[in-house]
Amino acid sequence: MSGLKIAVCIKPVPSPDQYHRVGIDPRTKTLVREGIPTVINPLDKNALEAALQIREKCGGTVAAISMAPPAAEENLREALAMGADEAYLLSDRAFAGSDTLATSMVLAAAVKKLGPVDLVLTGNESADGGTAQVSAQLGEWLGYPHLMHACGLEVMEDGFIRVDTAREDCRVAYRVKLPAVVSVVRTINKPRFTSLMGVIAAGKKPLSVWTSGDLPVDENFLGLEGSPTKAGDIYQPDLSRRCELLEGSAGEIAGAVLQKLRAAGLQL
Numbered sequence: 176m177s178g179l180k181i182a183v184c185i186k187p188v189p190s191p192d193q194y195h196r197v198g199i200d201p202r203t204k205t206l207v208r209e210g211i212p213t214v215i216n217p218l219d220k221n222a223l224e225a226a227l228q229i230r231e232k233c234g235g236t237v238a239a240i241s242m243a244p245p246a247a248e249e250n251l252r253e254a255l256a257m258g259a260d261e262a263y264l265l266s267d268r269a270f271a272g273s274d275t276l277a278t279s280m281v282l283a284a285a286v287k288k289l290g291p292v293d294l295v296l297t298g299n300e301s302a303d304g305g306t307a308q309v310s311a312q313l314g315e316w317l318g319y320p321h322l323m324h325a326c327g328l329e330v331m332e333d334g335f336i337r338v339d340t341a342r343e344d345c346r347v348a349y350r351v352k353l354p355a356v357v358s359v360v361r362t363i364n365k366p367r368f369t370s371l372m373g374v375i376a377a378g379k380k381p382l383s384v385w386t387s388g389d390l391p392v393d394e395n396f397l398g399l400e401g402s403p404t405k406a407g408d409i410y411q412p413d414l415s416r417r418c419e420l421l422e423g424s425a426g427e428i429a430g431a432v433l434q435k436l437r438a439a440g441l442q443l
C-alpha cells in the first residue's frame with residue numbers, strides 16, 4: 176500500500192525537571208500547568224518515529240495533532256523538526272479540564288476534519304495522566320479498530336497493517352484492516368534527534384490552530400463540564416515516616432526488630 180495519510184497524537188507533558196512546580200486547582204481538582212515548560216510525551220516521540228519510518232517506506236504524509244494550551248505550539252514545532260509534514264494545535268478554553276473521554280472526542284473530531292486518515296498513532300500512555308485510555312477511546316469515536324502495546328508495525332500490500340504487540344512473556348501479532356488506531360510502546364524504535372536542517376525546515380511547515388468552532392465536536396463531551404470523570408479529592412499524601420537506625424551485629428539488629436514488631440502487636 177503506498178501513500179498513507181498518518182496522524183500522530185502528541186501530548187505536551189510537564190518537563191520532568193519541573194514536576195515540583197505542578198499544582199492542583201482546589202476548585203476544579205485539575206492540574207495547574209500554566210507557565211510550566213512542557214516536553215513531547217516520550218512515547219509520542221516513538222509514535223512519531225514509527226510514522227516517519229512508514230512514510231519513508233511507503234510514501235504519504237504525517238500530521239501531528241495536539242489538544243493543548245497555545246504554548247504547545249513549541250512542542251509541535253519540534254514534531255515538525257523531527258519530520259512531520261504538518262501540525263494542528265487544538266486549543267480552546269472550552270477544552271480545559273478535559274478527562275480522557277472529552278480529550279479523545281476532540282482528537283477524533285480533528286482526525287475527521289483532516290479527511291480520510293489511514294492510520295492514527297499514539298503513545299500507549301502519557302507521562303502525566305498515564306491512564307492509557309485515550310487511544311482506545313479514539314478508536315471508538317472514529318469507529319476504527321484499535322490496538323495497544325505495539326512493538327512492531329508493517330504496512331502490507333492489501334490495505335492491512337501487521338501489528339506486533341508486546342505481552343509480559345511473548346509477542347502477539349495482528350493483521351488489522353486500515354484505517355486503524357495503534358498505540359506504541361518504547362521498544363518499537365529509537366526516535367531520531369531533530370537536526371538543525373529539521374529545525375529550519377519546521378519554520379516553513381504549516382501549523383494550524385483549531386478551536387472548538389473549527390471542529391465537529393460533540394458539545395456534550397466538552398471540557399471539564401462535559402467530562403464524566405469527576406475527581407473526588409486530590410491531596411498530597413503525608414509521606415513523612417519515622418525512621419530509626421538500629422546498630423549492632425546482624426543478630427542484635429534482628430533481635431531488636433523482633434522486639435519492636437512484638438511491641439507493635441504482631442504475634443511472632
Ligand SMILES: Cc1cc2nc3c(=O)[nH]c(=O)nc-3n(C[C@H](O)[C@H](O)[C@H](O)COP(=O)(O)OP(=O)(O)OC[C@H]3O[C@@H](n4cnc5c(N)ncnc54)[C@H](O)[C@@H]3O)c2cc1C
Pocket residue numbers: 184185186187206216218219222240241242243273274275276278282296297298299300301303304305306307308309310404
Ligand atoms: C494525575 C492525573 C490523573 C488523571 N486521571 C484521570 C482519570 O482517571 N480519568 C480520566 O478520564 N482522566 C484523568 N486525567 C485527565 C487526563 O490526563 C486527561 O484527560 C488527558 O488529556 C488524557 O489522558 P492521559 O494523559 O491519561 O492520556 P493516555 O491515555 O495516558 O495517553 C495516551 C496517548 O493519547 C494521546 N493523547 C493524550 N492526551 C492528548 C492530548 N491532549 N493531545 C494529543 N494527544 C493526546 C497521546 O498520544 C498519549 O500518548 C488525569 C490527569 C492527571 C494529571
